[in-house]
Amino acid sequence: MSHGSSYPVGLSPPGPARALPSGRAAAPPGLRLLAAAVCFLVALVLTGVLFVRTGPGQWIDGLLLPRAESGGGYEQDSDLVGPAKTVLATFGSPTLLAVLLGGVLVVGVLGRRLLAGVVGVGVVLCAVATAGAVKSALPRPDLTIEGATSHNSFPSGHVAVATALVLAFLLVLPGWARRWLVVPGAAGVSVIGAATMIAGWHRFSDVLGGVLLSVTLFCLAAAALTLRPGDDTPPPRATPVAGRAWRAVVEGVVGLIVFGWVVRVLVPGLAASLRWGPLVAILAATGLSVVAVGVAVFLVRSVEFVGPVGSRQRQRQRPTDPGAMERLVTTDVRTAWPRRADITHEASSKSEQFS
Incomplete structure (x- = not known):
């Protein structure tokens, strides 16, 4: 009995295999972090040039934090x-400081992020060394x-260390x-920055520079940890920019409201104890600290700095051939057509025998 064509009438033969659809990949986290580091570095340089090297910048610093009438210092x-x-x-x-740095290492060990903990301790020590070097090398002209x-x-x-x-x-x-670290972390940085200005140790621009230096x-x-050799973490899928922006704005507003309520409860006499200049400087430094820490959290939202997986475990977790699953799916699709054709022809043959 001749079976004729292996494909049923009305059905076209399958076309060439096509790759499975995949979500649009976002920019690699390492590149985003490098771009953010460049932006924060530019902001740090511009802040130093404006407030240290120009007359208007020095005038703004003096307006926000005027010198005391007695003694000539900046203590308020x-x-x-x-x-x-x-x-x-x-x-x-x-x-x-030793206890806090040890806490970073302990949390890193418990979360299998020892390398990230060591790098975090290095960031703190580098912030101390860089701030001291910049203060010594950067002259402040008398204008x-x-x-x-x-x-x-x-x-x-x-502020840089905090x-x-x-x-x-x-x-x-x-x-x-x-x-969950944004509000308490920004609160701690803001308290240290406010204390330095109230005690007359630093100006508003110094606080801003310390925050920008550490974020840079x-x-x-974080970019070095993300781009290290052997890191084969797939890039995150891109989400709508508008959705991310609105969520960041909402979280930032909620964080500022919560922080403002905490300040009002813990320091009820802050406004009554300071003149408007230091008060504005403290509030501005607080807002900038919240924004800086929030941006840092947003940049690493999809990055996990977990230690590298062993070679044997990595081989168990991923197939040796990345295209094996895709070929398996496309092969099943192709073999499904002849099976369907044989079933259809067999059914038609049986109906002819019984007729």
Whole structure:
């Protein structure tokens, strides 16, 4: 009995195999972090040039943080000077810094992110060294601005260390826990920055420079971890930009509201204890700290700095041939057509026999 064509009437033969659809890949996280590091570095340089080397910048610094009438220093006439110096003395304790750095390493070990913990500690130490080197090498010219001095304090080492510590914990925490660090982390950085300005240790530009310096170092370190050899983590899928932007805005607004409520509860006499210049400087530094930490969390939202998997375990987790699954699917599609044709022809033959 002749079977004729192997394909049923009305059905066209299958075409060439096509690749399975895949989601549009976003830019690699390492490239995003490098681009962000360049942007923050440019912002750091522009901040230093504007506030340190130009007359308008020195005037703005003096307007926000005027020199005290007695003694000529920048220590503010406020009841908060004592608590501010206490905060700075406590935070500057080598014992406390050692405990915090040890905490970064411990969290890294527990989360299988030891390399990320070591890099985080390196970011903090590099922030200390870089801030000290910039303060020593960057001259502050005397531009005859009323209330300004030629003593350079840009950037703030205390603020740089506080920011670097918060960002170091971002490297060792899992992705789901990072966003919970934005408000308390930014609050800690803001308290240190406010204390330096109230005590007269640093200007507003110094606080801003310390934050930008640490975020720049963090982006470089995170990019190095992401682009290290042997890292075969697939790039994340792109999500709509509008959705990401709206979510970031909503989270930022909620974070600012929560932080403002915390400040109002914990420091109810802040507005009454300071003049408008230092108060504006503190609020501006607080907002910029929240934005900087929030941007850092957003940049590493889909990156997991977990240690490399062993070679045997990696071979078990992934097939040796990446196209094996795709060929299997396309082969099943092709073989399905002859099977369907044989079944159709067999059914028609049986119907002819019984007729």
